[in-house]
Structure formats: C-alpha cells, structure tokens
Amino acid sequence: MFSNSTMPETREEVCLLMDELLIRSLELVEQEVKLKTTIEAITNEGRLNLAQTRYHKGPNSVSSVQLPTEDYKEFNALNTVTESKDDEGITKLKLEQHPVDKDNGYIDPIRWFGVLIPPTLQDARKKFTRSVEFVVECANVQIELRSILLKFEELNKMKNNM
Secondary structure: OHHHHOOOOOOOHHHHHHHHHHHHHHHHHHHHHHHHHHHHHHHHHHHHHHHHHHHHHHOOOOOOHHOOOOOOOEEOOOEEEEEEEEOOOOEEEEEEEEEEHHHEEEHHHHHHHHOOOOHHHHHHHHHHHHHHHHHHHHHHHHHHHHHHHHHHHHHHHHHHHH
C-alpha cells in the first residue's frame, strides 16, 4: 500500500501518518453523512413530485402499467456507472450520461407516460437523476474511506512491530 519512498521509518513518522489518516477518515465520514442526508432529501422531493403527478393525472397515469414488459424491445440505460483506478490504485466511479439515441437503443423512458409530460413528473425525474449523481459520489467517498482504513490498519501493525 505504501511505496518505498513514502514508507515511514520511525515510530513517530508512523504515528503522524496515522493521525493524518484518522483526520481524513473523519472528514470522509462527515462528507458521507452529508451526502446521505442530501440523497434522502432529494429522493423524498422526487417521491412528492410523483405523488402530485398521480394526484393530478389519476392513479393509473403514473404507475407500473406504463413500464415495459418482457415483450418490450431492449434498450440501454441513459445513465451508467463506470469505474477506473487512480494513481494510487483506488477505484473511482463515474456516472456517464448518454444522450437519447433510438438507433443505439438509448430511449427516453419518460415518454412511456405520454406525449405531454406533466412538469411535476419532469421535476421528479430531475430529482431522481440528481440523487443518482449523489449516490455515485457517496460510493466514491465510501471507497476512499475503506482504503484509508486499510492503510491505517497496516500502519498500526507496522507501529506495533517497531
């Protein structure tokens, strides 16, 4: 986990590095909590928008009836998650948004609910899309936190062996 050039040599260096890792882990935990509360708030707003749409348009206008069945032509997701590694070998997730392109199988699922889309349904989609963006960001924070905790454990073992 550590390159030879950054390997701490003394117990004091190990302890200082452990302190830095603990501070960073606390920052990440705080960031994770903020992201999760943001995800919850945005998702609740999206659900409220869906409820308003169902109230105004009727209970069957926005329901599972509009969703595709097994017989429906296959399609691709407009939002996909890809992963890559950074310089330190830590996995990073990225949300890729694809444009609507019927020829390549990228369709706009909001059209399943009619041609004239209510503004509340469009707002719900925007909120859920933002929520997915925050979920990916939260996953990246969790990945970094796990990496830091593994480094901390390694340093703790090294300190105990000194």
